[in-house]
Amino acid sequence: xxxxxxxxxxxxxxxxxxxxxxxxxxxxxxxxxxxxxxxxxxxxxxxxxxxxxxxxxxxxxxxxxxxxxxxxxxxxxxxxxxxxxxxxxxxxxxxxxxxxxxxxx
Numbered sequence: 001x002x003x004x005x006x007x008x009x010x011x012x013x014x015x016x017x018x019x020x021x022x023x024x025x026x027x028x029x030x031x032x033x034x035x036x037x038x039x040x041x042x043x044x045x046x047x048x049x050x051x052x053x054x055x056x057x058x059x060x061x062x063x064x065x066x067x068x069x070x071x072x073x074x075x076x077x078x079x080x081x082x083x084x085x086x087x088x089x090x091x092x093x094x095x096x097x098x099x100x101x102x103x104x105x
Contacts, residue, residue, distance in 0.1 A: 037093060038064040044091040045069055054083035060101060062088070067095035075101050 049057035060073040075081040
């Protein structure tokens, strides 16, 4: 499976989860629209990681709440940590990024 197909599958999965889960709004979002927006941002950031050669997508977790992206997990280097934050900031809809990625020695 190509990286583009993986990214498309991830986006489709996230959007279907938002639609199929009903109108459940969680973690402080006030509307279903905000929940879907956050899911779309998370999916977009993850897709950027999958497409990037700078970031190990499987080692970094992405969560979004009200447009703020939280990055956590582990990076192999400071450069990977910085690249992950840059890629997240460049994703559409991101208001801010909290980078809590730990660089493994």
